[in-house]
Amino acid sequence: MQNGTVRNPVRIGIAGLCAAILGLAGARGQPASPATTQAIAPAEVRRILSFSPQDAVAREQALSPEIRDRLASIRAQVEQQGGRFSVGYTPALELPLEVLAGTRIPRSQPGIAATVNRRAAALRSIDVESARLGRVDLSKLLAACSPRAAAFDWRRSGKVTPVKAQSCGTCWDFTAMGAYEGSYAIRNGAQIDTSEQHILNCAGAGTCAGGWWMPVYDYMLTHGAAHEQSAPFTGDDHQACPGSIATPFRAASWGFVANDVGTIPTVQAIKQALCAHGPLATALQATPAFQAYDSTDAVFDESSQHFDWINHGVVIIGWDDAKRAWLIKNSWGPAWGGTGGFGTERGYAWVAWNSNNIGIATAWVDAVSTRFALRPEWLQKMKQLDLKVQPLPRPEPPNPILRPNG
Structure with missing residues (x-):
């Protein structure tokens, strides 16, 4: 600690290993070098992505010939491939894809997901037992979702926080926190706004050049x-x-939906995870067509192309069997994508189940609940796992700044 601050701490165990090799992951099919992502100031990236839909309409009328030509080329390619979705101007088109798509997931790490999931099972069992002893029925909090439903959207229960605008290659950060905020809303009955900046500077999970959850x-x-x-x-x-900042938002457990980071889980497995935990962090391969996606109900589908890996993080918040697609929340601001068929807020998309490698490294997270206290066994298990834990906050009513959502 120096002058009341500490530098990014070294992560312990598996996470530390993965964070250390993030740079190697980018060399195999990952876009963008760190030098490229530094070419545009983060504040400028966020300013562009934060344009309102109304601002975007006016901006589209003054597009440069370069962006107009690029959009025309994308539209022609989508039509040639028989895409089911429409493309048009979005603020994301004004930025290089490598500035926006910064999810870097290490490849060829056998056993990591299985190890995480064994740990998750132990921690989750303590969490579930703590809820039972605290007379909290977790199943009732999740009752809105059934994996047998033909369609589902966590927004309809008020469990998805508003769309945000990232800056630089921090999609991994916004993805991680977007899924967590959904879990918190489910388990605590209030929406929160977590600090992606705190995670960027403190978690050792990545930089503006990329990271993962x-x-x-x-x-x-x-x-x-x-x-x-x-x-x-x-x-x-x-x-x-x-060096000292309040961190009231903790995770009780987290895990991967599949036992292999590089394996796309089955549709049923993702549905079950959505209903057991809430919104999920996942990765896909973002492309120029994805940058220009501006559909409300049409399904983004580039499955006719082969994609080697992934480069972008998004949050899965629902599905539709008739569309054979996941409903995702992006972090490219309120003038990208569409409404996904609910409300007026844009920033969402339907992505086909088999398209663009969506589903790689899909992860769930359970927020610590303010409704009950975790039993001492939880801390004991964390110590056995050699995870150094800061003192847990005591359960308390939601902070007044939170927005109740039932």
């Missing part, structure tokens, strides 16, 4: 996340981690 969720087990108000997002990955 495994080290994020390990950090949330041991330390937790701050309020957005405590550490507003700037996109500065060189800031020191604050």
